[in-house]
Amino acid sequence: MVVTRVEVTPKQSQGMRDVRGDSVRRQLFSDHAVSATEVRSIVGFLIKSDITEEEVAARSDDLFTDPIIEVGFTNTLAMTNSEIFPSAPDCVITIGFKPGVTDNPGKAAVDGFHTIFPQATDAEISTYITYAFYGLPSDCDSQWLAGTIYNGLIQRALVSDSAACANGDWPEIEFPERLPQVFTTPERVNLEISDAELEELSYTGLLALNLEEMQTIQGHYRDEATRNLREAIGISPDAPTDVELECLAQTWSEHCKHKIFASKIHHVDTETGEDTTIDSIFKTHIMDPTHDMQKDVDWLLSVFHDNSGVIAWDDDWSICMKAETHNSPSALDPYGGAMTGIVGVNRDILGTGLGARPIANTDVFCFGPPDWEGDLPDNLFHPSRVLRGVHAGVRVGGNESGIPTVNGAIVFDDRYIGKPLVYCGTIGIMPRRLADGRESHIKTPTSGDIVYMVGGRVGYDGIHGATFSSLELTEESPSSAVQIGDPITQKKMVDMILEARDSGLITCITDNGAGGLSSSIGEMAEYTNGCEIDLAKVPLKQAGLSAWEILVSESQERMTVAVKEEDRAAFDALAALHEVEATAVATFTSTGYFHVKYNEMTVAYLPIEFLHDGVPQLQLESEWKSPQLEPFSVPAQSDHNDLLLRMLARPNITSKETWVRQYDHEVIAQTVIKPFVGVERDGPGDAGLIAPIHGNPHGIVVSCGIAPRYSDIDAGAMAAASIDEAVRNAVCVGVDVDKIAGLDNFCWPDPIESVKTPDGRFKLAQLVRANRELERVCRAYRLPCVSGKDSMKNDYGSGEGKISIPPTLLFSLFGDHPDVRYTATSDLKGAGERLYLVGTSKQELGASEIAFMLKESGEAGGIGGEVPQLLDPESQLNTYRALSKTIQSGLVRTAHDCSEGGIAVAVAEMCIGGRCGANIDIDGTGTGDLWGRMWGESLGRIVIGVSAGNEADFVEAMSGHDITLLGISTVGTTLVITDGYDELVELPVEQLVTSWQGTLDLTGGVA
Amino acid sequence: MVDIPKVAVLFGFGINCDHETKAVFDLVGGQATRVHVNHFINGNRSLDEFHILAVPGGFSFGDHLGSGRLLGNRMRFALREQLHAFVAAGKPIIGICNGFQVLVKTGLLPGPAAGQDPLPDFIQRASLTLNDSGRYEDRWVTLEFDSNSPCIWTKGITRIDCPVRHGEGKFVLPDNTDFDMLAANNQLTVRYVDPATENGEGITDELLPFPLSPNGSMRNIAGVCDATGLVFGLMPHPEAVYAKWLHPDHTRNTAPGPESSDVLGEWEGEGLQMFRNAVDYVKANL
Incomplete structure (x- = not known):
């Protein structure tokens, strides 16, 4: 084997330029105000193969170099070519991957290399990139510069500073050889040790199990009958193997078992005197309500137990949705963490029923302020870098998978510096029945079915993801928990699996996510009550992985699929056609045991029941006492023109178009309402609307709601606001409110009282209140939660520097739309539209965006006060139903959700979308004072526009509901807002546009 | 005479607009099939069975080593004869977005200069490279067509709106004489x-x-055809505006309805004509 180096750099003549380098230049300026005159880029390949340098050089233009636009070099550093690089740069930085880190361009290059050199079957290619910086400020430190563009957790960087550059001393990166892994024979782990030693074992082994759980495991191995059975099968009778202990730790992790939501909670409310016990908030407040609703409708096909919730959409198709978080990995490597988040949730859809096709993504992110100037704790990235990385990961993951991103949000708060929240959701579609008559939402495995691992291989990457995410982030968080996704390997797998499904080959399928094979096969084995796995059959990225590592590794892009013995040949043939690796690794049994072997040796032998139901229920303490906050008081002097422009520029309100436009939001040719709408296609869209069956206008609405700051006052109000926002957004595009389903994704700081978390009781009480409100509102809205997830350890550090996120519920909604031809968007449709407020503005300014803004600027003291409440959701639903019908009938084509920034911001955004003025009077719009009516965020409010010709019909259709005429859209291009005779705002629409669009355009200038 | 032209819509390796590309041909009277690239390469299927070939958009091989390059190579080395025979038989080929990039990298577009043998010689003459903005973007653009173009796909179309969704759509042809x-x-x-x-x-x-x-x-190029007019490629996505409800202005315009049937009727989008042109061409000429 020889290693051949190929370097490629863009030509820079005749209208061609180095765009990759220029992007780095602009980013450097945008993020750090450091200006370079020029940055040039070189892409490098290190090819390890039996093909000689000469042969590679002769075919370089066929593969590595595009001769029209690039120049290539073989076994020569491009920097040494004085024709291409005539002058010495100030700094040269080469960035390559660390050994074992997923290198997608390298993988693709190997594939391309095989096309040209079919004989080079064991070729390996590693890629890197070199940036040459010219015209840097003289005080710009080269190492600092490198630190801004590479992540030491997954990458290597070599730097030539100005002195080295002057010498012609260029970085020369070598092939990243993986460290050899040594297979260790499964070991017996002695659990006959003291309690303190049990806890120590859990802590040092990253098992994330508490003492009671460790003791339960200890007890299992003390059982005489267990010992006899184990003796007979040939495994250590009285103690677990390391494989078993790891397997239990994964399966019993908070991440997989949701132990806090399943716990028994002693809840005390110090204000009402309530003292009660709740046996599982999940069962009580989420599952039971949905099961009750299931009795009343025929479209709830599958809830909670599968990888996503499934509803019937029409006679031929059902649809499903799932949302996940990938917070901890995204904190360590924003790009890789977020990418694995989105492609991971896609696999939840693929693993639903007998396999659903992912057709739309949603992304909601919570970050620290992008312009943060305060201190950053060790090992945390600046929020702007987290934003860039997460966005890039989700962009690449979604776009390359061919799944449109149709809805999302980005929320900012200081506390998300400690842990960013990265929510990724996916909607899927599947035929109601397969050709063989089976309903595709029901898995049909039987004992004897062969279990395949399909897709990527298993590597050292991704070990301990599930247990790691069940711990708080520290400086020592392991790099093996971080991975980079490979969307193309996954796309090939998706194509193959959907074809296998349609051919009737699949009896059972699930995703390999947290916990790896131990979770995926373990969960599927519950259907037949047993399985037998041979870990030696599992294809590996590198030899030497130990048995427990193979079992729990969370290496990406893998599905576990069960196939009947007689269908194996057809399944293998499909895998070969699609160039997807599919390996039979297990068989379903009915023995009652999760039986794991390595060749002939039994390495784990656990009763299915103990594995899945053996984890003891947590007993937790909850105590509610309202937080004492300084109330929000309005400033004596206020210029509402100035306030509106400042509010529009707030990170939580400003346009996110620069970022969102980089997502493909309309692949599949189904997206009816795009994320940005209006004349210039830059006004905000309220909800996604898709018509996935080509030629048919039957639609699906996708929306979300999130209001984390209300938790500062009451997490219950936060939950109600999130749900109402999701519904409100869906109503704005004309959803059928009688066929909507929701997903609850809770992200909480650790709510278990301990030395590290002295305020655990309060945080748990917040969770209780949030869930109680969730139940109350969902029952009233007839809105079943069909799937959900929770992430409960969103803290950074402990003690003094501890940062806990605000308790956050993302509520995602998907629902039916009868006919997408009749829908509405937020942009004003031209002069003469009559604008109405649906709903009422109350005096609810607590934790509002205006309160936060004025507190931060020192113009107001606090953010406390009345937080928006949903007092009568039953009648609210009736109003929503009536309004949605006016949209479905074509009466109303303009509607916009009223949330952060109240009516003022909502109407300003409608003017921006329509590039159209409006005259608005907020007098008579509710019980709030001027501030409450202008800036308040009362729930249940939507601003609509209706043509003069349709106005009477609209008013008639809304009779009995709270509507107030606000004003009219105008021929001019000025927004005027008055309160009776008092003029509050008079601003040109173009000025609104400028304020609204400036904040988050971190492009450093466009081409 | 061909009554119902058969259309091969390629998929596999990261192509991802195959479903909608199949749908638009079906909507205008073709009979489209999604065919995995390897079926043609392995010889399970032959291009010969089809009248029209469509290379849809997507991210074949993740755009690594240049968009369209790796899929283009597979086709250039394995399907050379089949593709040559296809064009020689007067059969139309379209490449959209990543498909256009593939056709350019294989040398099918723009193909040999006028006056030479117009059939494919698989020599790359142009390229598609990173957008000047440095960003992948999804945004709507306005396109205008050369009414004198020999392209059989664009007859009678003057101007349409449709989305672009690419990061590497800058058409580059360094030789001005060729241009x-x-x-x-x-x-x-x-x-x-x-x-x-x-x-x-x-x-x-x-x-x-x-x-x-x-x-x-x-020169603001969005798409080009070869000298025969049969092979055509473009970066924007006409299939993404097969219906008016997919146009971003559709809530701004007066609605054509109400209509009870689910056929497109007045709701046909302006992107569909391109596919109808090819289907009609095959019906009339093959």
Whole structure:
């Protein structure tokens, strides 16, 4: 084997330029105000193969170099070519991957290399990139510069500073050889040790199990009958193997078992005197309500137990949705963490029923302020870098998978510096029945079915993801928990699996996510009550992985699929056609045991029941006492023109178009309402609307709601606001409110009282209140939660520097739309539209965006006060139903959700979308004072526009509901807002546009 | 005479617009099948079975080593004879977005200069490279078509709106003489134009500013055809506006309905005609 180096750099003549380098230049300026005159880029390949340098050089233009636009070099550093690089740069930085880190361009290059050199079957290619910086400020430190563009957790960087550059001393990166892994024979782990030693074992082994759980495991191995059975099968009778202990730790992790939501909670409310016990908030407040609703409708096909919730959409198709978080990995490597988040949730859809096709993504992110100037704790990235990385990961993951991103949000708060929240959701579609008559939402495995691992291989990457995410982030968080996704390997797998499904080959399928094979096969084995796995059959990225590592590794892009013995040949043939690796690794049994072997040796032998139901229920303490906050008081002097422009520029309100436009939001040719709408296609869209069956206008609405700051006052109000926002957004595009389903994704700081978390009781009480409100509102809205997830350890550090996120519920909604031809968007449709407020503005300014803004600027003291409440959701639903019908009938084509920034911001955004003025009077719009009516965020409010010709019909259709005429859209291009005779705002629409669009355009200038 | 033209819509390896590309041919009277690239390469299926070949958009091989390069190579080395015979038989080929990139990298587009043997010689003459903005973007653009183009796909179409969704859409052809010859032969079939211009008068060689031209393409090129007019490729996505409800302005315009049937009728989008042209061409000529 020889290693051949190929370097490629863009030509820079005749209208061609180095765009990759220029992007780095602009980013450097945008993020750090450091200006370079020029940055040039070189892409490098290190090819390890039996093909000689000469042969590679002769075919370089066929593969590595595009001769029209690039120049290539073989076994020569491009920097040494004085024709291409005539002058010495100030700094040269080469960035390559660390050994074992997923290198997608390298993988693709190997594939391309095989096309040209079919004989080079064991070729390996590693890629890197070199940036040459010219015209840097003289005080710009080269190492600092490198630190801004590479992540030491997954990458290597070599730097030539100005002195080295002057010498012609260029970085020369070598092939990243993986460290050899040594297979260790499964070991017996002695659990006959003291309690303190049990806890120590859990802590040092990253098992994330508490003492009671460790003791339960200890007890299992003390059982005489267990010992006899184990003796007979040939495994250590009285103690677990390391494989078993790891397997239990994964399966019993908070991440997989949701132990806090399943716990028994002693809840005390110090204000009402309530003292009660709740046996599982999940069962009580989420599952039971949905099961009750299931009795009343025929479209709830599958809830909670599968990888996503499934509803019937029409006679031929059902649809499903799932949302996940990938917070901890995204904190360590924003790009890789977020990418694995989105492609991971896609696999939840693929693993639903007998396999659903992912057709739309949603992304909601919570970050620290992008312009943060305060201190950053060790090992945390600046929020702007987290934003860039997460966005890039989700962009690449979604776009390359061919799944449109149709809805999302980005929320900012200081506390998300400690842990960013990265929510990724996916909607899927599947035929109601397969050709063989089976309903595709029901898995049909039987004992004897062969279990395949399909897709990527298993590597050292991704070990301990599930247990790691069940711990708080520290400086020592392991790099093996971080991975980079490979969307193309996954796309090939998706194509193959959907074809296998349609051919009737699949009896059972699930995703390999947290916990790896131990979770995926373990969960599927519950259907037949047993399985037998041979870990030696599992294809590996590198030899030497130990048995427990193979079992729990969370290496990406893998599905576990069960196939009947007689269908194996057809399944293998499909895998070969699609160039997807599919390996039979297990068989379903009915023995009652999760039986794991390595060749002939039994390495784990656990009763299915103990594995899945053996984890003891947590007993937790909850105590509610309202937080004492300084109330929000309005400033004596206020210029509402100035306030509106400042509010529009707030990170939580400003346009996110620069970022969102980089997502493909309309692949599949189904997206009816795009994320940005209006004349210039830059006004905000309220909800996604898709018509996935080509030629048919039957639609699906996708929306979300999130209001984390209300938790500062009451997490219950936060939950109600999130749900109402999701519904409100869906109503704005004309959803059928009688066929909507929701997903609850809770992200909480650790709510278990301990030395590290002295305020655990309060945080748990917040969770209780949030869930109680969730139940109350969902029952009233007839809105079943069909799937959900929770992430409960969103803290950074402990003690003094501890940062806990605000308790956050993302509520995602998907629902039916009868006919997408009749829908509405937020942009004003031209002069003469009559604008109405649906709903009422109350005096609810607590934790509002205006309160936060004025507190931060020192113009107001606090953010406390009345937080928006949903007092009568039953009648609210009736109003929503009536309004949605006016949209479905074509009466109303303009509607916009009223949330952060109240009516003022909502109407300003409608003017921006329509590039159209409006005259608005907020007098008579509710019980709030001027501030409450202008800036308040009362729930249940939507601003609509209706043509003069349709106005009477609209008013008639809304009779009995709270509507107030606000004003009219105008021929001019000025927004005027008055309160009776008092003029509050008079601003040109173009000025609104400028304020609204400036904040988050971190492009450093466009081409 | 072909009554129902058979259309092969390629998929696999990261192609991802295969479903909608199949749908648009079906909607205009074709019979489209999604065929995995390897079926043609392995010889399970033959291009010969089909009348039209479509290479849809997507991210074949993740765009690594240059968009369209790796899929283009597989086709260039394994399907050379089949593709040559396909064009020689007078059968149309379209490449959309990543498909266009594939056709350019295989040398099918723009193909041999007018006056030479017009059949594919698989020599790459142009390229598609990173947008000047450095960003992948999904945004709507206005396109205008050269009414004198020999392209059989674009007959009778003057101007349409449709989305671009790419990071590497800048058309580059360094040799000005070659470029002028393509222009003279009306092979610069479709360009980005300023929607404020009069219909039919938007085409210009003068570089349009971002975002009117989303990528900085030379001479504002959005798509080109070969000298036969059979092979056509473009970066924007006409299939993404097969229905009016997919147009971003659809809530702004007076609704055509109400209509009870679910056929497109008045709701047909302006992107569909391109596919109808090819289907009609096959019906009339093969």
